[in-house]
Amino acid sequence: MGLLKLLRKLKSESNKELRILLLGLDNAGKTTILKKLASEDINHITPTQGFNIKSVQSQGFKLNVWDIGGQRRIRPYWRNYFENTDVLIYVVDSTDKKRLEETGVELEELVTDEKLSGVPLLVFANKQDLLQAAPASDIADGLSLHTLSGRTYQIQACSALKGEGIQDGLEWVMKTVSKKKK
Amino acid sequence: MPEHATSTGRKTRRMPVQTQASINLIDLLYKITLLRCFIKWILRLVTGTCELQRITQKYKSGVCTVKIEESLQRSKFSEIRQMIEVEPEDIDAAIQQIISLKNISFDANSRFISCMKVCLEQIHGYDSLFCTIEELRVETYNSCNGNHEALLLKLWNLLQPENALKERVSRQWGEIGFQGTDPKTDFRGMGILGLKNLVYFAEVHNELARKTLLHSHHPQYGYSYAIVGINLTSMAYEFMSSGLLRTHFFNTVHGRPNVNHFNEVFSYLMFEFDKFWMKSEPENVMEFSRIRDEFNQTVEAVLKYVPSAKLSLDNSS
Numbered sequence: 255m256g257l258l259k260l261l262r263k264l265k266s267e268s269n270k271e272l273r274i275l276l277l278g279l280d281n282a283g284k285t286t287i288l289k290k291l292a293s294e295d296i297n298h299i300t301p302t303q304g305f306n307i308k309s310v311q312s313q314g315f316k317l318n319v320w321d322i323g324g325q326r327r328i329r330p331y332w333r334n335y336f337e338n339t340d341v342l343i344y345v346v347d348s349t350d351k352k353r354l355e356e357t358g359v360e361l362e363e364l365v366t367d368e369k370l371s372g373v374p375l376l377v378f379a380n381k382q383d384l385l386q387a388a389p390a391s392d393i394a395d396g397l398s399l400h401t402l403s404g405r406t407y408q409i410q411a412c413s414a415l416k417g418e419g420i421q422d423g424l425e426w427v428m429k430t431v432s433k434k435k436k
Numbered sequence: 437m438p439e440h441a442t443s444t445g446r447k448t449r450r451m452p453v454q455t456q457a458s459i460n461l462i463d464l465l466y467k468i469t470l471l472r473c474f475i476k477w478i479l480r481l482v483t484g485t486c487e488l489q490r491i492t493q494k495y496k497s498g499v500c501t502v503k504i505e506e507s508l509q510r511s512k513f514s515e516i517r518q519m520i521e522v523e524p525e526d527i528d529a530a531i532q533q534i535i536s537l538k539n540i541s542f543d544a545n546s547r548f549i550s551c552m553k554v555c556l557e558q559i560h561g562y563d564s565l566f567c568t569i570e571e572l573r574v575e576t577y578n579s580c581n582g583n584h585e586a587l588l589l590k591l592w593n594l595l596q597p598e599n600a601l602k603e604r605v606s607r608q609w610g611e612i613g614f615q616g617t618d619p620k621t622d623f624r625g626m627g628i629l630g631l632k633n634l635v636y637f638a639e640v641h642n643e644l645a646r647k648t649l650l651h652s653h654h655p656q657y658g659y660s661y662a663i664v665g666i667n668l669t670s671m672a673y674e675f676m677s678s679g680l681l682r683t684h685f686f687n688t689v690h691g692r693p694n695v696n697h698f699n700e701v702f703s704y705l706m707f708e709f710d711k712f713w714m715k716s717e718p719e720n721v722m723e724f725s726r727i728r729d730e731f732n733q734t735v736e737a738v739l740k741y742v743p744s745a746k747l748s749l750d751n752s753s
Contacts, residue, residue, distance in 0.1 A: 280615040298625040300670045301615055301663045304724035325615035325660065331722050
């Protein structure tokens with residue numbers, strides 16, 4: 255009986271690990287969000303060549319957050335990281351109106367990929383501390399989020415720099431996955 | 437230490453283990469200090485020279501500076517300890533003060549004074565260079581600033597002299613390894629420091645920089661030249677802020693180091709990282725973080741454990 259109990263415990267422990275994928279165009283603020291989630295200093299950030307990964311504890315879950323570089327030449331490698339993803343976080347620079355279409359095209363490719371089908375999607379409309387930032391509702395329209403079907407999603411306005419909205423986004427993630435894991 | 441606790445007997449009051457351990461430690465430190473003072477006193481009697489003089493006679497360059505700094509920090513005179521904490525306004529006067537406080541006698545040919553001067557300048561030069569580096573780092577790239585723009589275009593012309601930049605905002609920036617059409621967003625936390633480093637390497641070591649750029653275009657082992665450069669600026673900055681570059685600067689700069697000495701460290705990292713990367717034969721650019729960390733550990737080990745460490749560009753291979 256003891257062994258069975260131990261095995262059950264191990265199983266439930268392994269269930270508590272989550273794989274989170276952070277994607278978005280270059281300069282969207284993915285690494286800053288990653289560092290904020292891990293409560294690290296954000297003053298010395300450099301562009302991501304390749305990827306960064308950090309493990310963060312939240313509400314008894316171990317979140318393995320993968321932050322993949324967003325420059326065009328790295329985007330073809332994104333799909334190598336799709337497998338077993340529990341939540342997709344897509345980061346948008348709300349001040350970059352010129353590239354709203356480009357970021358929409360990239361997101362469209364992600365949500366139509368089989369490996370990511372049904373994976374909950376959180377969109378961070380980042381850089382809301384800047385005057386020229388578009389409101390989250392405009393970003394949602396620009397990305398045509400309303401056309402998504404068969405997928406739980408949420409758009410969250412945030413400022414990674416000020417740390418505003420990040421926690422709300424994370425709470426949505428935790429709420430969504432605990433519902434799913436049950 | 438439980439054995440000690442029982443051996444103290446019943447009459448003495450029992451102290452918490454931690455307090456006893458710290459008392460033992462204090463006792464030990466006290467004995468070491470006493471022993472050190474005693475040895476110093478004997479040596480002074482026998483050789484007729486003080487510790488500082490013995491250091492300047494025995495050691496050269498970087499090691500000498502490190503030992504002098506340690507000795508000054510441990511001095512019994514608060515005036516001397518202060519000379520390490522705050523830069524003296526007049527270094528010559530400070531050295532004269534050391535001589536009179538410690539009652540040092542030496543012959544006129546002694547290199548004691550010149551040696552002490554170099555050491556003090558190296559020690560304080562490092563700290564003031566770090567302030568300058570920090571100022572450059574926090575200066576964010578601004579496309580309305582003419583100097584910033586000129587520097588950026590200079591980088592292009594140095595790396596791509598045969599290939600004119602058609603527009604300021606252009607896909608062409610990708611050829612020298614920026615991420616998008618406008619490099620202004622790529623400097624991030626390294627600010628103008630990142631740009632200055634790249635321009636220096638491209639200007640002073642033009643041939644090497646262009647060779648490195650060529651490697652970055654390799655069909656399999658290719659990487660983004662400028663972005664990797666900005667990541668290496670960050671590495672050099674971390675070495676600087678943690679004090680690890682002291683060994684290197686003390687060994688290579690006979691006095692106060694300046695920004696160009698830091699630029700040289702960057703050039704070294706850029707050139708050596710490229711070699712390291714090509715030798716690692718990475719599967720693709722996604723291996724960057726792993727290889728960067730390995731490279732970082734290699735350089736860090738040299739700076740930490742090799743007293744004669746010099747990060748000098750070796751372009752013979």
